[in-house]
């Protein structure tokens with residue numbers, strides 16, 4: 001049996017998934033829809049999918065087992081609810097929305113259904129992360145330090161707070177999610193964000209710098225710095241405890257102790273691992289293969305929205 005896959009959204013990240021899924025012998029790429037019909041047509045012609053102008057029509061006409069929702073943050077909501085009505089398994093790109101009420105409603109519907117979900121938190125599948133998670137399992141974490149320092153993203157919707165939620169919600173969410181995955185839930189946040197240097201970009205109203213203090217449920221303290229003022233791209237996390245640290249820098253994970261350092265360098269494609277895991281989960285019903293189901297992505301979103309709220313109100317916000 002092949003998993004019949006449909007796509008809503010045929011932009012940058014959808015193309016990555018399509019290419020990887022086309023290589024998976026258990027997948028039949030079936031149908032694609034995008035509000036930009038040229039994007040749907042182009043993807044359809046590349047992978048032999050049927051293009052649709054409207055996602056409702058696509059869901060009506062096609063038998064789809066799994067739907068990849070690859071739309072910008074502001075476009076989530078009804079799509080997921082309509083697909084859930086039909087019992088379609090869902091892969092939802094991060095962030096899974098911008099409105100917590102809608103996201104919670106979707107999460108509730110998912111929990112009442114048999115639907116298998118996965119989300120685009122691909123870093124959870126990076127080589128060495130499983131070992132780091134296991135290593136940290138019985139450790140007392142003292143402190144977490146994260147950063148996501150990168151370039152400006154040209155995509156038009158990205159610069160608008162209403163559409164993207166800003167850099168933390170849309171982008172540095174990857175780092176925050178990995179912090180949650182490895183170091184546990186976050187109790188509260190206190191954030192400062194500012195638009196310091198990108199005043200000249202028309203229509204841009206998102207902060208270009210952010211500094212977010214985190215208090216973890218465990219009692220560990222931490223922070224995450226975000227910025228898109230740079231020429232290059234640097235991301236990383238350090239998780240510190242007594243006489244050890246786990247250090248993630250781009251694609252390299254290191255466990256550093258007094259007498260030894262273990263280094264894992266990524267040699268495989270984490271997006272492929274993520275997509276294959278979801279397809280295998282759909283085929284076998286083994287949900288455990290998915291490392292970031294919808295409810296996990298919802299929790300990460302909640303923390304990033306809490307940080308936005310904290311930056312606006314200048315208050316500590318409980319998650």
Ligand SMILES: NC(=O)c1ccc[n+]([C@@H]2O[C@H](COP(=O)([O-])OP(=O)(O)OC[C@H]3O[C@@H](n4cnc5c(N)ncnc54)[C@H](O)[C@@H]3O)[C@@H](O)[C@H]2O)c1
Pocket residue numbers: 008009010011012013014033034035036039055070071072073075093094095120121122155170171
């Ligand atoms: N997991 C990752 O590493 C990763 C990488 C890149 C992007 N993303 C996420 O994927 C999402 C999309 O990003 P992108 O870079 O592909 O953006 P994009 O702008 O390249 O593509 C988005 C596509 O969605 C279409 N679209 C918009 N609203 C729609 C709607 N209501 N119905 C159907 N189609 C609609 C647009 O026309 C566009 O073709 C974002 O949330 C982004 O954060 C994740």
